[in-house]
Amino acid sequence: xxxPHIDIDYVANLAxxxxxxxxxxxxxxxxxxxxxxxxxxxxxxxxxxEPMAHAHKVFNVWRxxxxxxxxxxxxxxxxMAPESRDNQVVVPKVVE
Amino acid sequence: xxxxxxxxxxxxxxxxxxxDTTSVAITQAVIDRTAAxxxxxxxxxxxxxxxxxxxxxxxxxxxxxxxSLGPLDGIPIGIKDTLAVKDQPLRxxxxxxxxxxSPYDATCITKLREAGAVIWGRLNMDEFAMGSSTxxxxxxxxxxxxxxxxxxGGSSGGxxxxxxxxEAIATLGxxxxxxxxxxxxxxxxxGMKPTYGLISRYGLVAFAxxxxxxxxxxRTVEDAALLMEAMLSKDDLDxxxxxxxxxxxxxxxxxxxxxxxxxxxxxxxxxxxxxxxVKANIENAIDWYKSQGCxxxxxxxxxxxxxxxxxxxxxxxxxxxxxxxxxxxxxxxRSEEAKDALTxxxxxxxxxxxxxxxxxxxxGTYVLSSGYYDAYYLRxxxxxxxxxxxxxxxxxxxxxxxxxxxxxxxxKRGERADDPLxxxxxxxxxxxxxxxxxxxxxxxxGFTESGLPIGLQVIGKAFGEADMFAVxxxxxxxxxxxxxxxxx
Numbered sequence: 001x002x003x004p005h006i007d008i009d010y011v012a013n014l015a016x017x018x019x020x021x022x023x024x025x026x027x028x029x030x031x032x033x034x035x036x037x038x039x040x041x042x043x044x045x046x047x048x049x050e051p052m053a054h055a056h057k058v059f060n061v062w063r064x065x066x067x068x069x070x071x072x073x074x075x076x077x078x079x080m081a082p083e084s085r086d087n088q089v090v091v092p093k094v095v096e
Numbered sequence: 097x098x099x100x101x102x103x104x105x106x107x108x109x110x111x112x113x114x115x116d117t118t119s120v121a122i123t124q125a126v127i128d129r130t131a132a133x134x135x136x137x138x139x140x141x142x143x144x145x146x147x148x149x150x151x152x153x154x155x156x157x158x159x160x161x162x163x164s165l166g167p168l169d170g171i172p173i174g175i176k177d178t179l180a181v182k183d184q185p186l187r188x189x190x191x192x193x194x195x196x197x198s199p200y201d202a203t204c205i206t207k208l209r210e211a212g213a214v215i216w217g218r219l220n221m222d223e224f225a226m227g228s229s230t231x232x233x234x235x236x237x238x239x240x241x242x243x244x245x246x247x248x249g250g251s252s253g254g255x256x257x258x259x260x261x262x263e264a265i266a267t268l269g270x271x272x273x274x275x276x277x278x279x280x281x282x283x284x285x286x287g288m289k290p291t292y293g294l295i296s297r298y299g300l301v302a303f304a305x306x307x308x309x310x311x312x313x314x315r316t317v318e319d320a321a322l323l324m325e326a327m328l329s330k331d332d333l334d335x336x337x338x339x340x341x342x343x344x345x346x347x348x349x350x351x352x353x354x355x356x357x358x359x360x361x362x363x364x365x366x367x368x369x370x371x372x373x374v375k376a377n378i379e380n381a382i383d384w385y386k387s388q389g390c391x392x393x394x395x396x397x398x399x400x401x402x403x404x405x406x407x408x409x410x411x412x413x414x415x416x417x418x419x420x421x422x423x424x425x426x427x428x429x430r431s432e433e434a435k436d437a438l439t440x441x442x443x444x445x446x447x448x449x450x451x452x453x454x455x456x457x458x459x460g461t462y463v464l465s466s467g468y469y470d471a472y473y474l475r476x477x478x479x480x481x482x483x484x485x486x487x488x489x490x491x492x493x494x495x496x497x498x499x500x501x502x503x504x505x506x507x508k509r510g511e512r513a514d515d516p517l518x519x520x521x522x523x524x525x526x527x528x529x530x531x532x533x534x535x536x537x538x539x540x541x542g543f544t545e546s547g548l549p550i551g552l553q554v555i556g557k558a559f560g561e562a563d564m565f566a567v568x569x570x571x572x573x574x575x576x577x578x579x580x581x582x583x584x
Contacts, residue, residue, distance in 0.1 A: 008458070011462045016423070016438075017445045017458070031455070031459055033517055034520075038472065040402055041479055042475075044399065044402060046478035046479060051474055051478050052484060053306060054306050054336075055532065055558075056293055058335070076199055082425075082430035089425060092435060092437065092440055094437040
């Protein structure tokens with residue numbers, strides 16, 4: 001791996017986070033240091049090693065004979081929203 | 097009946113049983129202690145004394161009616177601000193969730209309520225559990241009760257500090273890379289991370305789902321064992337929850353004479369970066385086990401130096417996905433500058449998240465992004481398996497593994513705040529355990545010359561909690577460091 005460098009604008013857009021110019025400058029250099037440290041991983045041979053995503057074997061779980069249970073009243077959930085009206089969440093206009 | 101707030105669960109349970117105290121008296125003692133010291137410790141983000149006292153009254157009424165629910169009935173347990181408690185704030189110490197109130201109880205809370213525990217307060221933490229010093233809280237920094245100039249560790253720093261300061265009889269935390277064990281070591285209390293899957297994660301705000309576990313902080317190993325027993329459950333609401341296996345009457349099992357054990361000591365954990373006082377302290381602990389007839393086996397965990405990079409790739413990748421839910425739409429912070437769908441997301445997240453959370457989301461997004469996935473994320477997943485294999489080989493020879501919990505005692509507040517990499521290295525002895533899904537406990541092992549606590553980590557086999565508790569318990573009973581309390 002060549003010297004790592006994060007294109008901070010590109011990644012911040014992927015992550016949907018608005019960063020100030022100061023934040024970009026600070027994060028950029030810190031992340032380059034951290035990625036440099038990650039290069040340690042290249043010191044080990046991983047050919048033929050099965051990737052491990054989880055501590056135990058996990059399988060998709062299908063519920064059997066599941067009965068629908070009680071759910072929350074709409075107002076309980078819409079009360080948490082930053083803006084709501086008539087038991088619905090209000091968002092800025094998304095379609096031109 | 098002075099100092100109820102510094103007693104253990106087992107001591108208080110015996111007093112309650114004998115009619116020598118009440119849950120209201122214990123709960124009031126903890127509330128009074130919190131009022132007296134928390135302006136200096138700053139462990140609590142919120143607390144509801146009336147609610148706690150109402151729970152205590154209900155406990156006393158149960159007991160009076162001969163319907164006590166067991167040793168936890170009436171005991172005030174402090175809760176980390178990442179676990180859902182119905183009708184209480186759940187902020188994860190983040191501005192993102194400043195106004196959020198939980199509509200339900202986490203499964204671990206439900207289980208504690210079934211055991212009669214008094215659910216008490218919201219304890220400070222690093223924002224979204226990302227940090228090792230509790231300095232990343234958006235609300236306040238917590239002090240270590242043993243030296244207010246130093247950090248309590250993190251991310252469950254509020255849980256460790258509150259317990260050490262006598263502001264709760266026990267507390268709950270969460271441990272993704274050491275977030276229970278490291279603060280427990282730095283604050284001189286017991287902290288335990290269970291085998292992955294043993295405690296339901298339902299109602300725990302997800303950081304890195306393949307690593308996160310709920311666990312107890314307590315004054316003694318026996319108290320931690322009691323809390324673990326109460327929280328065990330195979331939970332349909334968490335698909336990674338696993339039915340308990342083997343011996344699960346942890347506290348009762350401690351009473352049986354066990355050992356001597358074969359204990360492994362990995363040389364990789366005593367090399368570069370360890371504080372000389374910590375090293376000498378842990379070597380003394382190992383000598384103590386030897387003096388008790390245990391066989392000490394030199395083992396090797398050759399990939400352990402890669403645990404930090406593996407962890408910070410896997411955990412940030414999972415975090416970048418988990419924290420995508422905070423989008424300003426259904427709950428949490430929404431920017432007033434949001435003009436359309438895109439700025440609704442970007443502005444709300446930019447304003448709502450703190451520096452470390454942003455740093456980790458950006459890092460996690462990067463390691464998962466096209467062109468870098470194989471070099472970082474896939475490679476890290478492969479090395480994760482090598483780390484697990486190291487442990488599996490070691491456990492063919494030994495019953496448990498002994499290590500320091502943290503390479504250093506508590507450091508000064510602010511000392512590592514601008515150096516994320518130095519902060520990440522505080523977890524060097526704890527994170528491989530999360531990557532492998534194993535149980536581990538930190539038990540107080542003494543103090544530095546300047547009076548800061550040190551912790552010994554005992555790592556067990558998967559589902560080997562009973563043996564792990566027994567190994568830690570024997571050391572604790574041989575030393576009784578837990579009887580020391582900080583002067584505040």
